[in-house]
Amino acid sequence: MDSFRVIEIKQSVFADNNKDADALRAELKQKGVFLLNLMSSPGAGKTTTLTKTIAALKDDLKIGIMEADIDSDVDARTIAGTGAKVIQLHTGGMCHLDADMTRQGIRNLGTEGLDLVILENVGNLVCPAEFDTGSVKNAMILSVPEGDDKPLKYPLMFTISDVLLINKIDAADYFDFDFDACAARVKKLNPAIEIIPISAKTGEGIDRFAEWIKRQVKQWNRQEENRG
């Protein structure tokens, strides 16, 4: 028996996604739930990174995960194994999630008692970057086998992300990947971005990502109090 549900989400009816994303952010602020949007190409290691990150955070934060895919439930099944609250979203062929689709997911997940919800967006380095999901922060993964030239070809994703995880560093000897050149290209697009090299396979760097998340959630909660 599965410990998660699969939800078919509907295409949005809102014309102004940016406005709707701001509304969702305000709704989540009221509930005290921090939303993190995780994006990457297919196969860059989002789900494996999440399983390790959940383990690193589970004593500090109550976490819910939304797995968005065009089809299948393999990712939700993997996350369910960690014991975290999880839901599988099917996008009906859509290549990204917008704010209203994210809201449908959150309503089905339920936020009661949660501190942090992580949306694993559809694997796609192009379209998800164009749609604000209502998240507080955007995280992205670039994996070593994809190559260090990706910031040149897909600049928007690197521009709108707050943190870049460079994954599969355990396989760096196998591939020509120039970390310094990649970092320089990314920083040129987005000087404020934090870059964290990780291996979701070995766990290297995951602690640093977990610390980054905790820091963001803490700062955001403090903003809450100041405004309240």
Next chain:
Amino acid sequence: MDSFRVIEIKQSVFADNNKDADALRAELKQKGVFLLNLMSSPGAGKTTTLTKTIAALKDDLKIGIMEADIDSDVDARTIAGTGAKVIQLHTGGMCHLDADMTRQGIRNLGTEGLDLVILENVGNLVCPAEFDTGSVKNAMILSVPEGDDKPLKYPLMFTISDVLLINKIDAADYFDFDFDACAARVKKLNPAIEIIPISAKTGEGIDRFAEWIKRQVKQWNRQEENRG
């Protein structure tokens, strides 16, 4: 000095892309130019595969290459090094090419004296599968580091492709990739698809892909004669 041009293509005005794709196919048939559409995730190895494939085909076919990217000209620069005719297309942020965008590229490339034009589509496992480019055949690459579960998550791309190259097999020892499970998932979606394991890095399997292309071009030219 570069030996290629960079063209900014415009968004299409045609409402019915399928009809327009059929029209483009007919136009190209009249010119005797076979169009192959090559798709994959970012970083799966499209450009490296093309450089090796051009080398394997250059005595048999006159080849033109269209490199489609949101930004940069790194791929056209790489292909120009092979001596093949090449043009860089910028999609203006678009995540895929449709038939009219492809036609704009072909007009700028010029087909005089060419037997085969290969379109390297935008790196994206979702959207390009939804738009017929006017190609005679669709080729796709899945790379080993992406994982064997991708046919489950991105079924349309595997369904509409005529040939699947499984690339980076030289790195197979580094990653958990079950070839038989992957092939079974793909064949369930698309029993007629041809699956060719390759390593664009070492050149393994490229001859088989080159033979596949030659066979397709030959069959298509024969169809031409029979109808003429």
